[in-house]
Amino acid sequence: MAKNKKSGATKGKGRKPGAIRLDFQKNKAVYFMFLPVVIFYITFHYYPMSGIILAFKDFKPALGIWGSPFTGDFGFEHFIDFFGSSHAARTITNTILISFYQIIFGFPMPIILAIMLNELHNRKFKKVMQTVTYFPHFISTVVVCGMLTEFCLSDGLFNQIGGFFGAEPVSLLSQPKYFRTIYVASGIWQSMGWDSIIYLAAIAGIDTQLYEAASLDGAGRFRKIWHITLPGIKGTIVILFIMAIGKMMSVGSEKILLLYNPSTYQTADVISTYVYRKGLLDQDYSYSTAVNLFNSVINFVLVFLANALSRKLTETSLF
Amino acid sequence: MVNARSKGDRIVDIIIIIVMIFLGVIMLYPMLYELMVSFSEPAELIRHRGLLIWPLGFDTTAYQLVLSNHQILTGYANTLFILVVGLVINITLTCLGAYCLTRVHIYWHRLMTMFVLITMYFSGGLIPMYLTVRGLQMYNTLWSVIIPTAISTYNMIILRSYFSSIPESLVESVFIDGGGHMTVLFKIFIPLSLPAMAVMVLYYGVGHWNSWFNANLYLQDRSKWPLQLVLRNILIEGSNLDLGGAVVADYEMLAKSLKAAMVIVTTVPILVIYPFLQKYFVGGMMIGSLKE
Known part of the structure; x- marks a missing residue:
């Protein structure tokens, strides 16, 4: 990406005034081919962006988005309402906590898996293990959550296993204290294999001579992992970690909507699910858009900061 | 020296393989469990406690x-x-x-x-x-x-x-x-x-x-x-x-x-x-x- 930008910038310099028309005549076909793509992006990305104005308005269906009046407090009434309600603290805390647990417990997993896979000598076994660990990535969220719902029942699989260890059967998904664990653990199950691919690729890029040289110097397995493998994938780890931090405030709603219920809102309700409930179930369009806008702004700032940090530390960045 | 290292290596290999197999079971078992449940006799399923390692009876x-x-x-x-x-x-x-x-x-x-x-x-x-x-x-x-x-x-x-x-x-x-x-x-x-x-x-x-x-x-x-x-x-x-x-x-x-x-x-x-x-x-x- 960065490369293209550079070449574009140098090409842009020193154009003559008639260049635009000449370029159009010459590359008409390309622009024509791009037209459907432009129409798609305008209709389903840019036009909805203009709908953000709703956040500052009181939506009246009869008046439409543009005709509806602005709210009081210079249009910031919905934001003030949100921060004044108990929902703000709850949803923001839950969002951050879920992300935090995902990073603490979920982030190292694919790295550990990739290193272990790399340590397997039997190629066939390694292949099979890769196929097996990638597999959950392809199971639909509905099926994963459907299975979880069944397993979490008081007579479900998890309680049957817990029974071996003398645990009392409980309906796990109706207890607020278990929600985050279930959410984060199932997330790790779904994605650790798939996420290890990128680390495996990074490990494959390490010069094998380094390992040979280390063996000659008498380095054991763990020393080789510590001094060659880990430093070799450090760049990948750093950039993915920074990006994970950048996504701290965006916990998707799909899986939570499928797993939570009013009895677990206390620990499960995040910003995106609150936006969904307010907007689509309570039909409070403007308020919901306002909460969503607040979230998007924070997300953007975080991603931007993460990107800047990544550029500084690793000289690689997304934009 | 070389012998000692390869012996330690073999132990590590075995540990990794055991961990991997355990992981593989965790990855696959939920789907296998559903498969076994789907073919089990409903009446026996209700009475059953614990894990399933084979369908209970056969019922389509x-x-x-x-x-x-x-x-x-x-x-x-x-x-x-x-x-x-x-x-x-x-x-x-x-x-x-x-x-x-x-x-x-x-x-x-x-x-x-x-x-x-x-x-x-x-x-x-x-x-x-x-x-x-x-x-x-x-x-x-x-x-x-x-x-x-x-x-x-x-x-x-x-x-x-x-x-x-x-x-x-x-x-x-x-x-x-x-x-x-x-x-x-x-x-x-x-x-x-x-x-x-x-x-x-x-x-x-x-x-x-x-x-x-x-x-x-x-x-x-x-x-x-x-x-x-x-x-x-x-x-x-x-x-x-x-x-x-x-x-x-x-x-x-x-x-x-x-x-x-x-x-x-x-x-x-x-x-x-x-x-x-x-x-x-x-x-x-x-x-x-x-x-x-």
Whole structure:
């Protein structure tokens, strides 16, 4: 990406005034081919962006988005309402906590898996293990959550296993204290294999001579992992970690909507699910858009900061 | 010295293999469990405690009921329609977009790239999108789950990266022979990018197969629901499968096997194609990570 930008910038310099028309005549076909793509992006990305104005308005269906009046407090009434309600603290805390647990417990997993896979000598076994660990990535969220719902029942699989260890059967998904664990653990199950691919690729890029040289110097397995493998994938780890931090405030709603219920809102309700409930179930369009806008702004700032940090530390960045 | 190290190595090898097998069991067991439940005798299932390592008896009632059920069959039909029509639109638009973005010498190249990339970081959000779809009269039609997701920017960028690796001299040669950009795209780029095209079909295809959220937003009539939404209704919302005329003595008793059979029936297509196409899936991930 960065490369293209550079070449574009140098090409842009020193154009003559008639260049635009000449370029159009010459590359008409390309622009024509791009037209459907432009129409798609305008209709389903840019036009909805203009709908953000709703956040500052009181939506009246009869008046439409543009005709509806602005709210009081210079249009910031919905934001003030949100921060004044108990929902703000709850949803923001839950969002951050879920992300935090995902990073603490979920982030190292694919790295550990990739290193272990790399340590397997039997190629066939390694292949099979890769196929097996990638597999959950392809199971639909509905099926994963459907299975979880069944397993979490008081007579479900998890309680049957817990029974071996003398645990009392409980309906796990109706207890607020278990929600985050279930959410984060199932997330790790779904994605650790798939996420290890990128680390495996990074490990494959390490010069094998380094390992040979280390063996000659008498380095054991763990020393080789510590001094060659880990430093070799450090760049990948750093950039993915920074990006994970950048996504701290965006916990998707799909899986939570499928797993939570009013009895677990206390620990499960995040910003995106609150936006969904307010907007689509309570039909409070403007308020919901306002909460969503607040979230998007924070997300953007975080991603931007993460990107800047990544550029500084690793000289690689997304934009 | 050498001996000692190799002995330690062997112990580590064994530990890793044990951990791996344990992990493999965790990854596979939930699906296997559903498979075993789906074939078990419902009456025995109710009495059973603990894990299953083999189906309890053998009973295909659940499958007979699920595979002849109108809700499931309509769901399947809707999903297939969305999949096929959606894929045609996805692939066409993604190829056009990706090709145009590889034309780095045209004047508006940077603007076009920015125009696309910005949408990865900004979006209108749930409600503006919902109102847009309603405004376009797509609400409660299958188009509402096909058209708004016609292009995934991420996929288009992956394809662009792949296209970019095709030597420019091939493009020039088409122009010399009097061909245009369409010829370049369809006669050179697409035939030379078959692995990447496979990746696109798989990513979009799995996306369509597994998606339920947009359908939940936009499709009101149950007759239009895709399979995943039917599944959610029964597995998660706790609705009963509408068995129509079929006489079932005790729905509660059958419920567990029915749900398991539904899980298997919806996941089987992916289960079957996945091992064969794994290298393409992974290939896409690689192209994606090379975009720097």
